[in-house]
Amino acid sequence: MATPAYMNPDRINHLTIHCAATPEGRDVKAATISQWDVAKFGQVSYHIVVELDGSAVRTLADDRRGAHVGGRNTGNIGICYVGGVDRRGVPKDTRTPAQREALRRLVAEYRARYPDIGVRGHRDWPGVAKACPSFDVASAL
Numbered sequence: 001m002a003t004p005a006y007m008n009p010d011r012i013n014h015l016t017i018h019c020a021a022t023p024e025g026r027d028v029k030a031a032t033i034s035q036w037d038v039a040k041f042g043q044v045s046y047h048i049v050v051e052l053d054g055s056a057v058r059t060l061a062d063d064r065r066g067a068h069v070g071g072r073n074t075g076n077i078g079i080c081y082v083g084g085v086d087r088r089g090v091p092k093d094t095r096t097p098a099q100r101e102a103l104r105r106l107v108a109e110y111r112a113r114y115p116d117i118g119v120r121g122h123r124d125w126p127g128v129a130k131a132c133p134s135f136d137v138a139s140a141l
């Protein structure tokens with residue numbers, strides 16, 4: 001697997017929220033998501049994965065470039081929660097209470113460290129035709 005490129009942690013200016021697009025209630029672990037990403041993209045995609053129980057698992061250091069928004073990964077932290085679709089695969093906000101709390105806490109921590117950081121959902125990036133992360137980040141976080 002390719003070593004993720006260096007990313008200057010002093011120049012982090014975006015934080016993007018994702019969902020794993022795994023079915024509601026399926027307890028997929030962060031390590032599994034990283035394995036899928038390495039198989040698909042050749043590297044770990046996200047910096048942090050939030051599991052169903054609210055565990056925020058560090059999957060990539062903040063000085064490493066992720067692979068989570070096409071062409072916009074430099075300076076961009078990626079946080080992914082497990083879930084995001086219903087049992088038929090239709091986009092749905094499946095965040096558990098523990099995941100909601102963890103996402104709020106993580107966003108607050110990054111905002112404290114990087115006051116000018118822009119926080120948005122994957123789907124809020126221009127040209128992205130996806131439902132990810134299946135909720136409105138601007139109003140929820």
Ligand SMILES: [Zn+2]
Nearest residue numbers: 018019122132
């Ligand atoms: Zn996404």
